Amino acid sequence: MENLYEFLNSRHSVRSYKNEPLDLNRRNIIDNLVRQLNEEHHLKFKVVYDRVFVYNRFFFSLRFKARNAILLVHDNEEEAGYYSVPLMLKLHELGLGSCYVGSAVMRPEYMLDGNRPKCILAFGEIDIQGHPHENKPLESFIYVDGPRPNSLSHIAKIAMTAPTAMNRQDFIIRAINSEISVKKTSSGPFSDFDLGIVKYYVDLARNKVKLNLEPEQLPTN
Numbered sequence: 001m002e003n004l005y006e007f008l009n010s011r012h013s014v015r016s017y018k019n020e021p022l023d024l025n026r027r028n029i030i031d032n033l034v035r036q037l038n039e040e041h042h043l044k045f046k047v048v049y050d051r052v053f054v055y056n057r058f059f060f061s062l063r064f065k066a067r068n069a070i071l072l073v074h075d076n077e078e079e080a081g082y083y084s085v086p087l088m089l090k091l092h093e094l095g096l097g098s099c100y101v102g103s104a105v106m107r108p109e110y111m112l113d114g115n116r117p118k119c120i121l122a123f124g125e126i127d128i129q130g131h132p133h134e135n136k137p138l139e140s141f142i143y144v145d146g147p148r149p150n151s152l153s154h155i156a157k158i159a160m161t162a163p164t165a166m167n168r169q170d171f172i173i174r175a176i177n178s179e180i181s182v183k184k185t186s187s188g189p190f191s192d193f194d195l196g197i198v199k200y201y202v203d204l205a206r207n208k209v210k211l212n213l214e215p216e217q218l219p220t221n
Contacts, residue, residue, distance in 0.1 A: 004204065004211075008161040011089065012130030014097025015064040020125045021050055022068060026094050033090055034070065037083050044073035045087070046112055053122055055101050066099075066122035073115045080118035081196025088121060088163075089211060097126035102165060102190050119193050133167045135160050141169070146177040151206070155180060158205035162198045165190040171198045180206070 027049065034045050053066045070087060074080040084100075091098045101120045110117055141156045156173045159182070164170065170186040171194070182202050184195045203209045 005158060005161070007092075007211075008089075008158060008201070008204075009132075011092040011161075011163075012132055013099040013163060014126050014128070014130045015099055016126075016128035017064070017066050017097060017122075017124035018127045019065075019067065022096075022124070026096070029094065030070075030087070030090065033087060037086065041079070041083055043080070043083055044112065044115060045083075046071045046073065053101075053120075055122065064099075064122075067124045069101075069123065070121040071110060071112050071117040072119045072121060073112045073117050077118045077190075077192040078196040078199075081193035082200045083196075084119070084121055085162075085197055085200035086209075086211070091121075091123050095126075096123050097130065098123040099130075100163060100165070102193075119190065136169055141171070141173055143172050143174045144176075146175070149175050149178055149180060152180065155202055155205040159198050159201045162194075162201040164194040164197065168194070171195060173202065 027047075030047055034047050037043055038045055047068070047070050049068050051067070051069075053069050055064055055066070070084075072080045072084050074083070088098050088100075099122050101122050110120060138153065138156055138160065141160060142152060144152070152173065152175050159171070159173055160169070165188075168186065168188070170188065170191060171182055171184050174181050174183055180202070182195065182199050184191050200209065204211065
């Protein structure tokens with residue numbers, strides 16, 4: 001499973017994009033995956049191309065632009081976070097950068113048929129690559145009550161690569177009587193969305209979901 005960790009750990013949030021349109025082949029791949037997720041999980045995600053999205057970050061001290069975005073519209077914030085992950089990882093596999101943007105969801109131009117996105121996933125051709133953030137110690141993400149499952153450290157290691165708002169990493173992986181679950185440790189903005197993201201990563205680590213990668217990119221045990 002080390003290839004899975006390397007793939008996930010190589011993805012970082014990107015906030016500097018080239019002002020270039022996306023080729024038709026990659027658009028088709030993204031469109032098909034959005035359509036599949038919407039149909040299978042009753043989502044309302046929508047991709048918007050070639051529209052300049054301008055975002056403010058970190059109390060307006062940093063601005064960045066992206067030509068493309070996926071509006072993550074769904075009734076349930078946690079599920080929106082969960083099902084955004086296969087899209088975010090597919091973008092990474094396609095050589096594209098992406099970044100979750102929560103501050104833009106209140107802007108009226110991002111409303112979709114009267115529905116406000118739970119979050120927005122900006123993406124495009126990478127201009128300046130993102131960089132890794134410092135993680136908390138591995139054991140700080142783990143709580144055990146009873147026997148410790150052999151896979152627990154591996155699961156926590158995978159979960160630590162998940163993006164979270166402001167890199168807060170407000171979650172813990174619990175093993176209670178050998179039953180593994182994820183719990184958020186704060187109720188701040190986007191905490192439910194972040195919980196959904198982390199749950200998907202945990203499910204990847206436990207082989208409950210599979211990455212929809214091209215054959216040459218498939219992780220191996």
